[in-house]
Amino acid sequence: MTDAPDSAITLTDKAAEKIGELLGSQAEADQQALRVAVRGGGCSGFQYALAFDQPKDDDNVFEVDGVAVIVDKVSMQFVFGSEVDYVEGLQGAGFQVNNPNVVAACGCGSSFQVKDDADAEPAVA
Numbered sequence: 001m002t003d004a005p006d007s008a009i010t011l012t013d014k015a016a017e018k019i020g021e022l023l024g025s026q027a028e029a030d031q032q033a034l035r036v037a038v039r040g041g042g043c044s045g046f047q048y049a050l051a052f053d054q055p056k057d058d059d060n061v062f063e064v065d066g067v068a069v070i071v072d073k074v075s076m077q078f079v080f081g082s083e084v085d086y087v088e089g090l091q092g093a094g095f096q097v098n099n100p101n102v103v104a105a106c107g108c109g110s111s112f113q114v115k116d117d118a119d120a121e122p123a124v125a
Helices: 013-024 073-079 115-120
Strands: 009-011 033-040 046-053 060-064 067-071 082-089 092-098 102-105 111-114
Touching: 009 013, 009 060, 009 067, 013 067, 013 082, 033 073, 033 082, 046 092, 067 073
Parallel strands: 009 082, 033 067
Antiparallel strands: 033 046, 046 111, 060 067, 082 092, 102 111
């Protein structure tokens, strides 16, 4: 387990509050943390995976506003500098990742593309 800089991922006050609330209802909550990961897939190439999990040996682990956050080494390059927010709207409520590394996102809002991918792939008309 390694420590990442505090600026790697930030949480809004609302997200930190909601995560604390959700963790409080989990069994073994003291051993759980919010895992922020990136997986291949979706219309734009990548999608976020947020879940409660236990840290693994090679994870980056840090604390944000009293909430433990885990990011694996591969995902860190895609989410560094991101902010996790909790939003409530007409289409429901959920966590949203505001990522400064994103250059394109799909209309559904659940997948994204980062600059290196945008340079490597031709644009689809």
